[in-house]
Amino acid sequence: MARSPTRVQSDERTRLSQDGRGPHLRAQRPNALRLWLRRQKPRLRPVLMGSVFAVLAGGCAVAIAALEPTGRFGWLADGIAGTAGRYGVVVGDIVVRGQQNTPRELIRNAIGTGRGEPLLAFSPTQTRARLESIAWIERAEVQRSLSGDILIVLHERQPFAIWQHNNEFAIIDRYGRVVTAETLDAFGPLPLLVGEGAQKAGGALHDALKSEPEVLKRVQALVYVSQRRWNLRLHNGTDVLLPDGHEDAAIRRLGELQRSGALMDRALVAIDMRMPDRLVVRQQPQPEEEVPVTKRRGSGRG
Numbered sequence: 001m002a003r004s005p006t007r008v009q010s011d012e013r014t015r016l017s018q019d020g021r022g023p024h025l026r027a028q029r030p031n032a033l034r035l036w037l038r039r040q041k042p043r044l045r046p047v048l049m050g051s052v053f054a055v056l057a058g059g060c061a062v063a064i065a066a067l068e069p070t071g072r073f074g075w076l077a078d079g080i081a082g083t084a085g086r087y088g089v090v091v092g093d094i095v096v097r098g099q100q101n102t103p104r105e106l107i108r109n110a111i112g113t114g115r116g117e118p119l120l121a122f123s124p125t126q127t128r129a130r131l132e133s134i135a136w137i138e139r140a141e142v143q144r145s146l147s148g149d150i151l152i153v154l155h156e157r158q159p160f161a162i163w164q165h166n167n168e169f170a171i172i173d174r175y176g177r178v179v180t181a182e183t184l185d186a187f188g189p190l191p192l193l194v195g196e197g198a199q200k201a202g203g204a205l206h207d208a209l210k211s212e213p214e215v216l217k218r219v220q221a222l223v224y225v226s227q228r229r230w231n232l233r234l235h236n237g238t239d240v241l242l243p244d245g246h247e248d249a250a251i252r253r254l255g256e257l258q259r260s261g262a263l264m265d266r267a268l269v270a271i272d273m274r275m276p277d278r279l280v281v282r283q284q285p286q287p288e289e290e291v292p293v294t295k296r297r298g299s300g301r302g
Helices: 005-019 032-067 074-086 104-111 124-132 198-210 247-261
Strands: 094-097 137-144 150-156 161-165 168-172 178-180 192-194 219-225 229-234 239-241 268-272 280-283
Touching: 104 124, 104 150, 124 137, 124 150, 161 198, 192 198, 198 219, 198 247
Parallel strands: 094 150, 161 192, 192 219, 239 268
Antiparallel strands: 137 150, 161 168, 168 178, 219 229, 229 239, 268 280
16 A cells, blocks of 8 residues: 555654754744843842852851951951941841840840841850840840841849848849849849848748748848858847758748747747747847835924
């Protein structure tokens, strides 16, 4: 059976197209994305080069700061940071979380940078050290991203008590760290610790007092005597002398005496609990009664 000329011609065209060598191949037309990239190429090139430079500069600056943060190569790190800043690598938003009692001015001074400043000139390590040198701040977390944002999370010390020492007053935290000596009445009612060493040893005694609420609410101050033992100064002026090293047992006994006989509500000078087998109570001195003096009339001759 003879093959149709039209059929042969069609088969040859198909075979030549598959081989890729046929004269009938049409050039592929570029799609829309390629056309857009081709038109935007002059604009994208500086941005891409700036981004690559910023990444390289950031790596160099970090390496230099890690090897010798304050040494002879500091000028090189500063130069890299300044150049990166000209390419748009600058500080954007600065977010601070956890601030309650720390003055904002101290935080701003510790951060030491602002919006629009060179980002690579900002050191998270040095900033964290400056923040943690503030009395209120126990720990700080500082994060920097190449997008320009800076995130700072503060963990503040909590006011625990007022410490009186040498006629001076200060707010301290649980571990005796002085956090401020101003605005003492801004943190609500706090325990009053008196004496040298009271700021560090007062936490354990206050915990023991919390187990006896009736005792705690009558205590005005916790007085550390000779850095060895405690006295409780009550609101009515009575001093409770606690034994050295056995404060918990004495406070429980004091609570029992209060519930059974309202001992702490009496007008007493002192309640001495230093001896484990006895309780010594010193009462207020009673005023002496005045004895009326009668004048004897003398007998005389007139």
